[in-house]
Amino acid sequence: MQIIPICVQSLKFLEKYIAMHAPITASPHQPKLPLTLERLSHGESGNVMAINVEDDLKKRFFAMGLKEGAHVRVLRKAKFGGPMHLRVGTSELILRLKEACCICLVTAQ
Amino acid sequence: MKRIALLGMPNTGKSTLFNRLTGAHAKVGNWPGLTVELLNARLILGDQVVRLVDLPGIYDLNGYSDDEKVVTTFLETQATDLIIFVLNTSQYERQLNLLSQVMAKGIPMLLVMNMVDEASAMGITVDVDTLSRKLQHPVHLLSAKYGQGMERLQPAMRQALSTDQTKSTPPSLSEIEKAFKEAMRVPAQASNALTDKLDKVLLHPLFGLPLFFGVMLLLFEGVFAIGKPLQDGTAWLLTAFRTAALEPLSAHLPLMLQGLLLDGVYNGLSTVASFVPLIVLFFLFMGIVEDTGYLSRAAFLMDALMAKFGLDGRSFVMLLMGFGCNVPALMGTRVIRSKGLRYLTMLTIPFSLCSARMQVFVFFIAALFTAEQAPWVLFSLYVMSILMSIVTSLIFKREYVNNDAFVLEMPPYRFPTARQMVLTGWQEVRHFLNRATRFIVIGVVMIWILTNFPLGVQSGSIDSWAGQLGNLLQPLFSPLGINAELTIALLFGFIAKEIVIGSLAVIYGQEGGALVQTITQHITWIQAYSFMLFVLIYTPCVSAIATIRNETKNLKFTALSIAWPLVTAWLVSFAFYQTAMFVTH
Numbered sequence: 001m002q003i004i005p006i007c008v009q010s011l012k013f014l015e016k017y018i019a020m021h022a023p024i025t026a027s028p029h030q031p032k033l034p035l036t037l038e039r040l041s042h043g044e045s046g047n048v049m050a051i052n053v054e055d056d057l058k059k060r061f062f063a064m065g066l067k068e069g070a071h072v073r074v075l076r077k078a079k080f081g082g083p084m085h086l087r088v089g090t091s092e093l094i095l096r097l098k099e100a101c102c103i104c105l106v107t108a109q
Numbered sequence: 110m111k112r113i114a115l116l117g118m119p120n121t122g123k124s125t126l127f128n129r130l131t132g133a134h135a136k137v138g139n140w141p142g143l144t145v146e147l148l149n150a151r152l153i154l155g156d157q158v159v160r161l162v163d164l165p166g167i168y169d170l171n172g173y174s175d176d177e178k179v180v181t182t183f184l185e186t187q188a189t190d191l192i193i194f195v196l197n198t199s200q201y202e203r204q205l206n207l208l209s210q211v212m213a214k215g216i217p218m219l220l221v222m223n224m225v226d227e228a229s230a231m232g233i234t235v236d237v238d239t240l241s242r243k244l245q246h247p248v249h250l251l252s253a254k255y256g257q258g259m260e261r262l263q264p265a266m267r268q269a270l271s272t273d274q275t276k277s278t279p280p281s282l283s284e285i286e287k288a289f290k291e292a293m294r295v296p297a298q299a300s301n302a303l304t305d306k307l308d309k310v311l312l313h314p315l316f317g318l319p320l321f322f323g324v325m326l327l328l329f330e331g332v333f334a335i336g337k338p339l340q341d342g343t344a345w346l347l348t349a350f351r352t353a354a355l356e357p358l359s360a361h362l363p364l365m366l367q368g369l370l371l372d373g374v375y376n377g378l379s380t381v382a383s384f385v386p387l388i389v390l391f392f393l394f395m396g397i398v399e400d401t402g403y404l405s406r407a408a409f410l411m412d413a414l415m416a417k418f419g420l421d422g423r424s425f426v427m428l429l430m431g432f433g434c435n436v437p438a439l440m441g442t443r444v445i446r447s448k449g450l451r452y453l454t455m456l457t458i459p460f461s462l463c464s465a466r467m468q469v470f471v472f473f474i475a476a477l478f479t480a481e482q483a484p485w486v487l488f489s490l491y492v493m494s495i496l497m498s499i500v501t502s503l504i505f506k507r508e509y510v511n512n513d514a515f516v517l518e519m520p521p522y523r524f525p526t527a528r529q530m531v532l533t534g535w536q537e538v539r540h541f542l543n544r545a546t547r548f549i550v551i552g553v554v555m556i557w558i559l560t561n562f563p564l565g566v567q568s569g570s571i572d573s574w575a576g577q578l579g580n581l582l583q584p585l586f587s588p589l590g591i592n593a594e595l596t597i598a599l600l601f602g603f604i605a606k607e608i609v610i611g612s613l614a615v616i617y618g619q620e621g622g623a624l625v626q627t628i629t630q631h632i633t634w635i636q637a638y639s640f641m642l643f644v645l646i647y648t649p650c651v652s653a654i655a656t657i658r659n660e661t662k663n664l665k666f667t668a669l670s671i672a673w674p675l676v677t678a679w680l681v682s683f684a685f686y687q688t689a690m691f692v693t694h
Contacts, residue, residue: 056173056446057514063118063168064518065203079314082413083422083515090231090295091200092519094409094422099514 035107037072038084038100045073046105053102061103064093072105111159111270112188113152116180116211117195118204119166120520122223124148126195126253127163128532130262147179155267159190170210175443184214191270192218198228198235198250201289209282212246219247219269221262226252227521232296243288244280254526304521311403317410324403328394329491330484336387337475344383348621351375369557376620377553377611383621384468384610389534391464395433396533400525404429408517418499419506421515424454428498431461432491435653439660447513455657456505456670457498459649462491465606469644472610476625477634486638490645497646497677552601552608556615559597575616589643589682590636590690599643605650635693639686647678 040046048070051058061067065088075085075092083094115123131150148163164183165176183189194211196204201222212218222228222235241248249265251258280288311320355375359367398404407429408422415425423445431438438458445451462470470490474483559575566572571580571593578600579593586596594616602609614620617627632640648654648671658667 053514057516059169059172060514060516062206063203064516065200075308076312076314078409078413080413082416083409085308085312085409085519087300089200089202090233090300091203092521094405094412094515094517094519096412096416096421096515099516 034104036101037103037105038097040074042074042076045071046107047071048103049106050104051102065089065091066103111157111190112162113159113191113193113266114162114164114189115193115195116164117166118168118197118207120518121166121195121197122253123163123166123195126223127161129253129256129259131161154263169207174446189216191266192216193221194218195221195223197224198222199224199231199233201293205285205289206282209285212279215279217269219249219265220244222248222250223253225250225257226255231301234294236292240288240292243291244285301521307522311406312409321407321410326488328398329487332387332391332394333484333487336390339386340383343386344621347379347383368561372618373554373557373615374550376614378549380614380620380624381549381607381611385538387471388464389538391467392433393530393534396530397525400523400529402520402522405517405519412515418502419453419511420502421450421511422517424450424457427454427458428461431458431463433464435459435461435463435649436656439653439656445513447511449509450511450513452661452666453502453505453509453511455661457501459653459670459674460494460497460501460646462494462645465650466644469606469609470641473637473641476628477637490641493642494645549605549607549611552604553611553615556597556601556612560616588686589679590639590686591643592632595640602644603648606644609644635686635689639682642685643678643682646674646681648674
């Protein structure tokens with residue numbers, strides 16, 4: 001019974017690993033690889049595809065407007081690996097890179 | 110009595126609305142989750158009296174935070190006749206989930222679309238009739254801050270209370286979303302242009318942080334520059350009142366009673382009272398910074414640095430809040446979900462140089478330093494205050510580990526209205542008077558007794574009880590350059606730092622300019638700075654300790670939060686005094 005969730009987790013990890021080592025601007029012929037939010041830089045944006053966090057945090061993200069399908073734009077990133085300043089719809093929020101890693105995106109064209 | 114509850118997310122202007130409706134002075138904060146106690150007030154609504162409760166701002170009705178539990182418990186256990194759901198109009202989308210959870214409770218509801226001023230500035234429009242019809246609940250447009258739509262709110266509340274709203278089935282989330290989509294017009298590029306422009310400057314990657322510290326330094330300079338003359342004026346007035354009215358009036362009283370009233374109560378109280386203008390000013394300035402939303406920016410700028418100390422951006426904001434008063438800052442840590450981070454933040458907050466301690470510093474700095482040195486001496490104490498917090502968190506960060514995510518909403522810049530500023534100022538005066546009656550009067554009377562008994566001794570002399578007590582503790586305090594008189598003041602400062610200066614007035618039997626002169630003759634600047642360091646660092650006041658105890662329900666932690674500052678204060682003062690004496694001699 002334990003096997004399936006572990007598989008899903010490791011699959012997600014693999015996806016993330018591939019995404020981390022792939023160039024951000026994938027060529028238009030290849031299928032888009034999952035991209036995580038922390039890799040976006042100032043001014044870039046994307047649509048949220050999946051949020052891989054525990055339930056309580058997911059609820060909080062949701063209340064800030066961060067949910068599957070939402071459009072996210074990076075307004076700025078703080079120096080020294082500090083948090084990101086994001087706009088989601090008409091709201092703005094700040095988020096540490098650690099949490100941004102858990103948010104998978106598809107870049108908006 | 111019917112009960113009406115205000116419910117909504119943080120930063121939707123609930124507290125402002127509560128203030129508008131009741132005239133009570135709930136604190137308005139642009140910081141998510143600041144309203145942490147259940148504020149309530151009676152309200153006359155046409156021909157009936159109702160009780161209005163301001164529930165804490167929450168994100169989710171099924172969440173696990175303390176505030177969320179408070180609201181859920183409230184709705185489950187307290188019969189509520191009407192919920193006023195407050196919505197931040199321009200950011201309606203992300204609040205609909207909470208709205209649908211609340212609607213599912215089946216309690217009559219009035220939907221208040223607040224901050225329409227911001228929404229209309231962004232070009233957002235609401236079709237109230239369509240929305241109200243689709244949701245089958247009354248909807249009201251409002252700007253609680255500027256008062257737009259206030260005059261029609263009370264009739265709307267009355268009507269909502271009297272009409273039967275029981276529905277067969279509450280609408281689902283998707284139905285609610287559909288209703289809003291139909292009723293709202295949001296331009297494609299809706300953003301707050303002013304906020305975008307200001308953020309470009311204030312959150313600048315290079316200049317953001319220096320700018321922030323510049324603003325803070327300017328704020329302290331401003332408080333000093335405007336407040337000091339006001340303080341001198343107040344002190345002069347209070348002394349004049351004593352010589353012109355109180356002394357002749359009390360001349361026929363027994364000498365003992367006259368001494369108690371004039372040298373005890375009046376001297377103590379008036380010395381403290383002369384600081385009120387300074388404190389009001391400080392809170393006014395801090396309040397402006399807080400209401401504008403700049404503190405959330407500070408959290409953004411400081412988070413990377415705070416993470417190195419095991420804290421986060423929110424802890425930094427709480428530390429700043431602590432510069433006003435430690436107690437609300439300690440309570441504000443409720444927004445932090447990780448117990449480790451919350452405890453660590455609570456351990457560092459008492460080092461924040463609160464306004465009560467500032468009184469002591471302003472007094473000593475004015476007495477022993479020149480006007481040019483003064484702001485820098487005060488600034489050095491602020492730096493010391495932050496340094497102590499950092500050292501503390503570095504030492505204890507392995508003990509109290511942070512495992513909370515850092516997600517914070519960034520409100521647009523908002524400019525406080527004159528009304529809000531007057532409210533803040535008045536609130537501080539009231540707070541001071543409240544503390545004055547509770548601690549300061551009792552404190553100064555006790556000190557007067559200690560300095561004037563046993564009968565027949567010279568007031569404040571070495572033979573009095575206070576003198577004996579001070580002498581007893583001298584072996585502990587003389588290595589810090591703190592004399593017997595100052596030791597007594599320190600003992601009483603444990604109750605509340607506001608007493609320190611008042612007690613010196615009683616101990617030396619003088620007030621105003623005369624007291625300053627006496628102090629200048631008795632102690633050197635090195636002693637004064639060592640004393641100030643001790644006052645800055647040692648155990649916070651009784652209220653702060655009580656708050657820590659209440660918030661944590663943990664005796665061991667409370668004991669640590671008393672002992673740690675006490676030990677550090679002694680060590681730091683010792684190090685400073687001995688080094689300074691070695692260097693200057």
